[in-house]
Amino acid sequence: MLLAMKIKAAITAAALASPIALTIAPVAHPADSAITEIAAKPFQYRLAGDFSRDGKPAAAPLRDTILPAHIKIMNRQVTAGEYARCADDGGCPKIPHASAMADRPMVGVSWRDATAYAEWLTNKIGVLHRLPTDEEWVFAAGEKIRDEPLALVDPVDPAQAWIARYEAEANRARPDALDPQPVGTFGINGNGLQDLGGNVWEWTSTCFLRMTLEPTGNARITNTNCGVRVAQGAHRTYITDFIRDPRTGGCAAGVPPANLGFRLVVEDKNWQALQRAIVAAFEPH
Amino acid sequence: MITRRIALLGAAAAALIVTTPALAADDLKLPRQAVELVAPPFVHPHEQATKEGPKIIEFKLTIKEKEVVIDDAGTKFQAMTFNGSMPGPLMVVHEGDYVEVTLVNPETNAMPHNIDFHAATGGLGGGALTHVSPGEQVVLRWKATRTGTFVYHCAPEGMIPWHVVSGMHGTVMVLPRDGLKSREGKALRYDRLYYVGENDLYVPKDEKGKYKTYETIGESFADTTEVMRKLIPTHVVFNGKVGALTGKNAMTSKVGETVMIIHSQANRDTRPHLIGGHGDYVWETGKFINPPEKDLETWFIRGGSAGAALYTFRQPGIYAYVNHNLIEAVELGATAHFKVEGEWNNDLMKQVQPPGPILPGKSSAAETVVKTR
Numbered sequence: 001m002l003l004a005m006k007i008k009a010a011i012t013a014a015a016l017a018s019p020i021a022l023t024i025a026p027v028a029h030p031a032d033s034a035i036t037e038i039a040a041k042p043f044q045y046r047l048a049g050d051f052s053r054d055g056k057p058a059a060a061p062l063r064d065t066i067l068p069a070h071i072k073i074m075n076r077q078v079t080a081g082e083y084a085r086c087a088d089d090g091g092c093p094k095i096p097h098a099s100a101m102a103d104r105p106m107v108g109v110s111w112r113d114a115t116a117y118a119e120w121l122t123n124k125i126g127v128l129h130r131l132p133t134d135e136e137w138v139f140a141a142g143e144k145i146r147d148e149p150l151a152l153v154d155p156v157d158p159a160q161a162w163i164a165r166y167e168a169e170a171n172r173a174r175p176d177a178l179d180p181q182p183v184g185t186f187g188i189n190g191n192g193l194q195d196l197g198g199n200v201w202e203w204t205s206t207c208f209l210r211m212t213l214e215p216t217g218n219a220r221i222t223n224t225n226c227g228v229r230v231a232q233g234a235h236r237t238y239i240t241d242f243i244r245d246p247r248t249g250g251c252a253a254g255v256p257p258a259n260l261g262f263r264l265v266v267e268d269k270n271w272q273a274l275q276r277a278i279v280a281a282f283e284p285h
Numbered sequence: 286m287i288t289r290r291i292a293l294l295g296a297a298a299a300a301l302i303v304t305t306p307a308l309a310a311d312d313l314k315l316p317r318q319a320v321e322l323v324a325p326p327f328v329h330p331h332e333q334a335t336k337e338g339p340k341i342i343e344f345k346l347t348i349k350e351k352e353v354v355i356d357d358a359g360t361k362f363q364a365m366t367f368n369g370s371m372p373g374p375l376m377v378v379h380e381g382d383y384v385e386v387t388l389v390n391p392e393t394n395a396m397p398h399n400i401d402f403h404a405a406t407g408g409l410g411g412g413a414l415t416h417v418s419p420g421e422q423v424v425l426r427w428k429a430t431r432t433g434t435f436v437y438h439c440a441p442e443g444m445i446p447w448h449v450v451s452g453m454h455g456t457v458m459v460l461p462r463d464g465l466k467s468r469e470g471k472a473l474r475y476d477r478l479y480y481v482g483e484n485d486l487y488v489p490k491d492e493k494g495k496y497k498t499y500e501t502i503g504e505s506f507a508d509t510t511e512v513m514r515k516l517i518p519t520h521v522v523f524n525g526k527v528g529a530l531t532g533k534n535a536m537t538s539k540v541g542e543t544v545m546i547i548h549s550q551a552n553r554d555t556r557p558h559l560i561g562g563h564g565d566y567v568w569e570t571g572k573f574i575n576p577p578e579k580d581l582e583t584w585f586i587r588g589g590s591a592g593a594a595l596y597t598f599r600q601p602g603i604y605a606y607v608n609h610n611l612i613e614a615v616e617l618g619a620t621a622h623f624k625v626e627g628e629w630n631n632d633l634m635k636q637v638q639p640p641g642p643i644l645p646g647k648s649s650a651a652e653t654v655v656k657t658r
């Protein structure tokens with residue numbers, strides 16, 4: 001008997017720590033700092049995963065929600081140079097074809113690689129770094145989010161919805177460039193975050209769930225597959241956790257993401273000390 | 286295994302799952318027959334021709350991700366399989382039957398899978414309607430509207446080739462209701478059937494040239510894909526392993542017996558050849574509405590198809606059944622054997638003179654030339 005609350009807990013994954021007391025004043029120029037802090041406020045969130053009602057596919061519910069605490073999130077994606085530090089340190093797998101320039105976003109990372117990086121950075125700095133949940137990502141992305149309730153497949157006539165879905169996906173704008181671009185190329189959102197919905201999709205910690213919608217409106221989980229995680233960008237997609245190149249193993253259908261990268265959220269009260277620690281971690285030895 | 290799911294689902298939900306399959310396919314008022322599948326090279330009992338009307342034939346395929354050994358050197362391979370074998374089992378039905386497959390992806394697996402039946406119509410052969418995550422099952426029903434041998438395989442978007450060359454392929458045979466026929470309309474029957482599934486394997490090597498092993502299937506993905514992209518298999522095997530159909534596991538027959546050999550390759554072209562024998566009747570493309578070709582020496586199986594050949598053994602002994610790219614047969618593994626018992630026929634073949642010293646003045650080539658002048 002899982003109620004909405006519990007589902008939320010599952011969606012936001014185990015890593016989410018208890019709410020943080022906020023004692024720090026907002027940062028003056030968030031775009032200039034590595035970490036941006038966003039105060040919690042109500043927003044709309046369309047649950048990730050596959051939904052059914054009475055045994056038939058159903059639209060994922062759109063919920064009014066609020067994060068339990070303010071969120072601190074990198075205002076840009078992790079760069080190739082930063083990832084290389086972790087790989088040189090033995091904290092992250094070396095990725096054979098990583099060719100990106102050091103100051104551009106790291107791409108070609110699997111969920112496992114991204115998680116390894118977060119662990120490495122956590123240990124290095126002594127502050128919890130982790131992937132955002134899908135819910136956190138959607139909140140942080142703000143107006144950059146493209147809510148795309150996918151067409152529903154009717155088991156009696158699967159084809160109509162299938163074709164509609166295909167057309168919707170084919171109509172998605174494709175990024176002009178496939179290679180990672182300089183940070184900032186894809187703009188800044190209202191929260192001061194760069195490059196959301198550009199040509200790099202970002203891993204989240206949210207597992208792929210299959211859920212049944214009950215008459216009460218509650219969603220009951222019928223299958224949790226943490227081998228597949230939500231990746232976010234110009235559209236939401238579900239990707240197996242060891243995939244590095246989404247073009248060879250990603251999306252369920254249609255146009256796959258161009259690249260897989262990530263940004264992290266941090267959980268720490270001491271804002272200035274954290275900034276200093278991060279800068280120090282990446283200073284040349 | 287089940288405990289985690291039960292915890293998530295609650296007892297009521299678990300009960301719901303149990304009852305779900307019964308909801309499927311009650312709209313068809315046809316007799317049902319559940320068939321227990323058998324691992325290749327063998328096949329489940331079936332009628333070659335039937336007087337009965339169409340039925341719903343129920344099969345269950347359980348996906349098993351597992352480590353297997355693929356050669357005599359003990360090379361370990363992270364396989365993905367239907368029912369634990371490479372290839373998956375051969376399923377036999379008759380034209381007009383409905384194939385109802387329960388595809389089970391146990392929670393012990395790591396990956397989502399599905400199934401595409403080349404014999405089925407629409408929905409990517411069923412691939413679009415059968416995605417199952419670990420811990421799920423799905424029931425698909427399709428009508429067998431065409432006769433022949435048809436490949437089935439796993440087809441998860443973006444990862445299709447990897448799943449297929451990792452072992453997720455098999456064959457469905459749809460027989461004409463009145464059985465197989467020659468070009469002239471003569472009824473053709475077999476005494477035995479063997480299913481040979483050929484599989485090209487791409488095993489990554491380390492810097493020293495040694496085959497690499499991986500703890501999990503997921504870890505093998507990136508390296509394996511790189512080897513796959515070069516299109517040069519490290520192994521080409523029948524039934525999952527070098528030597529799976531030789532020695533103690535050689536296929537057997539008797540002089541006078543007619544054997545049906547189904548040969549599938551879900552990914553790559555191949556060319557079966559029975560050394561010392563022939564294809565008496567061969568449906569090279571596997572589709573029984575086309576008349577079989579006769580007396581073939583080698584037949585061509587297009588990648589992504591299955592063919593069928595009938596042969597009546599006329600001579601006892603050991604026969605090698607190979608992919609007649611002999612490098613693939615001998616160096617990479619694509620060899621099987623038939624052990625055939627019976628009485629030798631000297632009329633068909635006789636060693637007139639055993640090997641011995643070359644005799645001067647008699648029957649040497651040079652001598653023959655002189656004589657004919």
Ligand SMILES: [Cu+2]
Nearest residue numbers: 398439448453
């Ligand atoms: Cu598969």
